[in-house]
Amino acid sequence: MSPRTKIQLEENRLATETRILKSALTIFSSQGFAGASIRKIARDAGISDGLMYNYFKSKEVLALAVLKSSFQTLDETIIYDETKSPEENFKQSVNNFIDLIQKEKTKIRLLAQMGLHEKKFNQLNQATTARYEESVSKFSEIFRAMKIENPVFEARILVASLDGIVFESLLMDQPFSLEKFRENLIKKYCT
Amino acid sequence: MSPRTKIQLEENRLATETRILKSALTIFSSQGFAGASIRKIARDAGISDGLMYNYFKSKEVLALAVLKSSFQTLDETIIYDETKSPEENFKQSVNNFIDLIQKEKTKIRLLAQMGLHEKKFNQLNQATTARYEESVSKFSEIFRAMKIENPVFEARILVASLDGIVFESLLMDQPFSLEKFRENLIKKYCT
């Protein structure tokens, strides 16, 4: 029944940890830090409350773990590869971003939920600021290479638009079609 | 000491209710629905827990009251007045919106906090969707009058940018200067 070798035990432990993280993501994302409970998460992951503490020593540690792994999946979205044309970079970046909204909605919602909490988790706000600056900087390069006027401001507008459609797709019932947004954006800047 | 006439009693009651709503706004806004507690709100408003229930019969009813009053202050932001030039309408609307972000940050944070909560408060998401459509529609009219190409999509981009800077000013440590954003936006569309 139960696994016998050390390796099997470790695999089992890893599998459980993965299940916990997945459940934690779902619950934290939809109910926020305060609204989520160890009980709900444990039940969702199919384990007992007590066992949770064998994996994560507190609710806050668990939240930080989920946060960290969620934030990592956002890496490498906006790119500026000098060996490619600026239009290619633009298309790729916009596509990456919009794909991300669709595929990682739960993680993005989590980051917003946690980020809105005053005081708690303010490392997150710093990280978000850094990511923003990086995105603006990359799009500025792209726009400069495309000879677009006022490239830095154009980049800020574009990044704001992208952040805006994130906001909208989180907060609205039927947000405007992301596909149309993608098409129109590319048409606007790449013709 | 205590007021004797009926009118004074009513004024007193109204004053207390106002204090409760103000405290509730602060606490709900920074800690979300689950994170806020009747105790914290009552303490902040300088009354006892029990008295809260004399004004609002449950935490949820209180939240809905705060939500409603917050949502109302967002009215009349994006305008389209046919007796004025489209440029005037544009400037006025953008100015209204950016002023709103600065002045009503707490209320906006509240709407975001509550809106991110899955299931609960989904009337809010419907209202947000309606407001979005209305904003897009008004900016579309403005852009059409300005002979800008693809006015509806341009309106969606603009509204997304505005929503984006809301998002950014809520989630980032030092968001990009709203004043520069305002200036550049107006320069871009009104010259």
Place this chain on the structure above:
DNA sequence: GTCTATACACGGATAGAC
């Protein structure tokens, strides 16, 4: 209208058996 006291449920965290 306001307070204090209290009932009662929920949630975080720990202990100890298996």
Place this chain on the structure above:
DNA sequence: GTCTATCCGTGTATAGAC
């Protein structure tokens, strides 16, 4: 590694005195 039992704080809501 996993579960059950349990402690204890916190929170919503109500009752009753003033």
